[in-house]
Amino acid sequence: MRTTATPLCNTVLLVILILSGMLPIRAQHIIHHNISGRIIDENKEPVSFANAALLFSSDSTLVNGTASDEHGFIEIKNIEAGKYLLKISAIGYEQHIQPISISLDKIHHNLGEIIVRQSIKELESVEVIGQRQVIERKIDRLVFNVENTILTSGADGLEILSKTPGIIVDHEGNIKIHGKDGVVVMINDKRSYLTGKELSDMLKSMSADNISSIEVITNPSARYDAEGNAGILNIVLKEMKEKGYNGSIYAGINQGKYPGANTGANFNFRAGKFSGYLQADYRYYEGFDQLYLEREVGQEAEKEIVRQDTYNPYDFQTPSLRIGLDYDVNEKNIFGIMFNGYTRSRSVVYENITEIYNHNNQHISDIWSDSHSEMDFSSYSFNLNYIHKFDTLGQRLSVDLDYSNFENAEEAYYKSKVLSDATKDEIEEARSYQPYEVRIVSSKLDYEKPIGLYKLESGLKFSHSLVDNDVRFDSLKNNEWVIDKYRTNDFTYEEAIPAGYVNFSGPISKKITFQSGLRVEHTITNGRSKNENKLVDRKYTSFFPSLFLKYDIDDDHSLSYSYSRRVRRPTFSQLNPFLFFLDPFTGLQGNPYLKPEFTNNLQLDYIFSQKYAISLSYTHTTDVLNTLITQDNNAQLMIQSFANIDQRQNYSININIPVSVSKWWEMSNSLSLFGNRFKTDNEYTTLDQSQFSAYIQNINTFLIGKTIKAEFSGWYQSPSLNGSMKLDHIYEFTIGLEKSFFDERLSINAKARDAFRTLKFSGHSIQDNVTLDLRQSYDSNRYQITLRYNFTKGTKVQNRTRSSGNKEEQNRVE
Numbered sequence: 001m002r003t004t005a006t007p008l009c010n011t012v013l014l015v016i017l018i019l020s021g022m023l024p025i026r027a028q029h030i031i032h033h034n035i036s037g038r039i040i041d042e043n044k045e046p047v048s049f050a051n052a053a054l055l056f057s058s059d060s061t062l063v064n065g066t067a068s069d070e071h072g073f074i075e076i077k078n079i080e081a082g083k084y085l086l087k088i089s090a091i092g093y094e095q096h097i098q099p100i101s102i103s104l105d106k107i108h109h110n111l112g113e114i115i116v117r118q119s120i121k122e123l124e125s126v127e128v129i130g131q132r133q134v135i136e137r138k139i140d141r142l143v144f145n146v147e148n149t150i151l152t153s154g155a156d157g158l159e160i161l162s163k164t165p166g167i168i169v170d171h172e173g174n175i176k177i178h179g180k181d182g183v184v185v186m187i188n189d190k191r192s193y194l195t196g197k198e199l200s201d202m203l204k205s206m207s208a209d210n211i212s213s214i215e216v217i218t219n220p221s222a223r224y225d226a227e228g229n230a231g232i233l234n235i236v237l238k239e240m241k242e243k244g245y246n247g248s249i250y251a252g253i254n255q256g257k258y259p260g261a262n263t264g265a266n267f268n269f270r271a272g273k274f275s276g277y278l279q280a281d282y283r284y285y286e287g288f289d290q291l292y293l294e295r296e297v298g299q300e301a302e303k304e305i306v307r308q309d310t311y312n313p314y315d316f317q318t319p320s321l322r323i324g325l326d327y328d329v330n331e332k333n334i335f336g337i338m339f340n341g342y343t344r345s346r347s348v349v350y351e352n353i354t355e356i357y358n359h360n361n362q363h364i365s366d367i368w369s370d371s372h373s374e375m376d377f378s379s380y381s382f383n384l385n386y387i388h389k390f391d392t393l394g395q396r397l398s399v400d401l402d403y404s405n406f407e408n409a410e411e412a413y414y415k416s417k418v419l420s421d422a423t424k425d426e427i428e429e430a431r432s433y434q435p436y437e438v439r440i441v442s443s444k445l446d447y448e449k450p451i452g453l454y455k456l457e458s459g460l461k462f463s464h465s466l467v468d469n470d471v472r473f474d475s476l477k478n479n480e481w482v483i484d485k486y487r488t489n490d491f492t493y494e495e496a497i498p499a500g501y502v503n504f505s506g507p508i509s510k511k512i513t514f515q516s517g518l519r520v521e522h523t524i525t526n527g528r529s530k531n532e533n534k535l536v537d538r539k540y541t542s543f544f545p546s547l548f549l550k551y552d553i554d555d556d557h558s559l560s561y562s563y564s565r566r567v568r569r570p571t572f573s574q575l576n577p578f579l580f581f582l583d584p585f586t587g588l589q590g591n592p593y594l595k596p597e598f599t600n601n602l603q604l605d606y607i608f609s610q611k612y613a614i615s616l617s618y619t620h621t622t623d624v625l626n627t628l629i630t631q632d633n634n635a636q637l638m639i640q641s642f643a644n645i646d647q648r649q650n651y652s653i654n655i656n657i658p659v660s661v662s663k664w665w666e667m668s669n670s671l672s673l674f675g676n677r678f679k680t681d682n683e684y685t686t687l688d689q690s691q692f693s694a695y696i697q698n699i700n701t702f703l704i705g706k707t708i709k710a711e712f713s714g715w716y717q718s719p720s721l722n723g724s725m726k727l728d729h730i731y732e733f734t735i736g737l738e739k740s741f742f743d744e745r746l747s748i749n750a751k752a753r754d755a756f757r758t759l760k761f762s763g764h765s766i767q768d769n770v771t772l773d774l775r776q777s778y779d780s781n782r783y784q785i786t787l788r789y790n791f792t793k794g795t796k797v798q799n800r801t802r803s804s805g806n807k808e809e810q811n812r813v814e
Helices: 007-027 157-162 196-205
Strands: 033-040 051-056 062-067 073-079 082-089 096-102 108-115 135-137 142-145 167-169 175-177 183-187 211-217 231-237 244-255 259-271 274-297 304-328 333-358 363-389 396-420 426-433 436-451 454-477 480-483 489-507 512-529 534-552 557-568 579-583 586-589 597-608 612-632 637-662 665-681 686-704 708-717 720-722 725-727 730-741 746-753 760-767 770-778 782-794
Touching: 033 096, 051 073, 062 073, 082 108, 096 108, 135 637, 157 167, 157 196, 157 211, 157 231, 175 183, 175 231, 196 274, 196 304, 196 333, 196 363, 259 782, 612 665, 612 760, 612 770, 665 720, 686 720
Parallel strands: 033 108, 183 231, 586 637
Antiparallel strands: 033 073, 051 062, 051 082, 082 096, 135 142, 142 211, 167 175, 211 231, 244 259, 244 782, 259 274, 274 304, 274 770, 304 333, 333 363, 363 396, 396 426, 396 436, 426 454, 436 454, 454 480, 454 489, 489 512, 512 534, 534 557, 557 597, 579 586, 597 612, 612 637, 637 665, 665 686, 686 708, 708 730, 720 725, 725 760, 730 746, 746 782, 760 770
């Protein structure tokens, strides 16, 4: 496959080249300097997250400032020549002030080791006041700080994502950013390769109390994989920022129509040259899905009406384990290892009643069916990483080696009884066994180097994925199980993606900064269906430019522009041409000829007071991956398949307004107004539909005295469009209350999710000769109680906001 650059891409590339050519000329007129050093204590141990403030020596007014990283290193940039004072302060240490003289003949000024002395005062007597804002805006991302808020208490990872500004989680657990599909989820900057049901279940197994923040990156730089049209969600887990150890244990129960329970523990430590973490969670859950479908197939006299009512009670259990260990060999070298493991056992019963009528609404037949499936899914991944710091100015090299394995085994039994007005009753029985395995290996190398006031980043990556999916389907004939060759198949898929990138950033003037980059990915795929003798090979090279410009109007106002080109490749199951049966009358079939969709994203952001934000964005996507509904009248089977449609356009306006109503009441308000238009006319379908939608979210947190917190939150989504499906409006409310004891070491939380039982989905679709109406509900109204005990030992540090730089193939497993 050969890709061609759009006029928009050509224009952006030209801008990047022009800027890159102009920058050295502009830099000759602006001479800025930077200083660096390392803050240590009297025992030569690094002092992490200390405040470093640069002051004018004449009047001690603030010039610039930063915070030391976890290894004690600091760097302050964009300084003019002159005389200054450097003031270092950290809780538990005496204030340190030293004079600094910046001369014209040097750009880089290395202060070496800066020794601070421990304070004689007992740390316990220091009261830390103030906390991070719940929502922060940075040049390339929105940060949702949830650590130590009531929002995480008793919640899981998927629930806390649904409360993140601009994020929509639909009834099937699919995640959208500003109404757009194609989101890549990362955990601590490591990309998860799960999607769909597997991703949502994995997130549900996570305790939100272990999450520090959610980063929403709508236009990632060239450093990140190009996968993910809508952008990246990075889940940042809590970490140990001080010497010693901390952790927690928790247990909870919840009740809807059916019961559930969860428990777990986490442990973090930092001692000498070692630091690490362990997180273990277990969740047991019983629930149900109820789905009503009414579809009309054909036209006029040939029209049939099929009414299908399905009730699916289920239960599942999901243990998960995360382990990480870092070893600081010395100031310049760090080795790390990480393991993530997750399993899920699920049992589902399908109780289905289908009624069939003719075009005159006269009854033809009924079909009663019961089926039962057992599924065991497991995933585990290993990561080895190494970081080498060449100097204290920021030159560094990092290497990552990753291996991931996913296995699934599902057995199902189907029994259906056809009650016909014209013929005698028929009974059919069948069974299936559907195992699959996915193995992914990747290696990545990243290099960073400051060049004067600028920063150069470059890197290489290689990933290889292998998928093996074997499906066996048997039918009961004369009391013997016989292989159904029509429903039996073996599908293998192999994919390799070598990639490379370069990124360049720095100031254009005192108020304007930029970042430009280019990523190149070469994709090689091979898919084969053995039984159907289908073989699809593809090779294509794609270019992904990105550009960021930020203009600081003054201390309170800033304006930024960003552009990126992204890709969304089909998931492995979307490529599998074989027909999977979700129940006796509903099938899922992939399409091996699917092409990847490509997106151009443009966004303009305005930020006021570093917390109020308005963004305007436009997205144009070609070869959109879309669900296609067809009907097999002879088999009374509705088949959900996939096809590329020509294009989708998305417009959005997003507003974030945090409000401090009072000392005890904080409010976060988010509004997304977005329009989607889907248009195509090809061999699969004809479609031209558009819809303007709104998504409103309000989160209120209350402090009642010193030990009680309360939450009232809700969201509303107006009618929206997803391909050919028009979804009706929907809304939900959550109420929570938390009481802490023993200096916040023990807490008990009570929460009502979907408190007013409003979370019910409905929609309507007309596609070719199939008209579909659906209504769906599930066990969303749940009441839960969670008990948590926190423990800690070590030297505490101040909890504050600090800047960070840029921080992602599992995403296509489902």
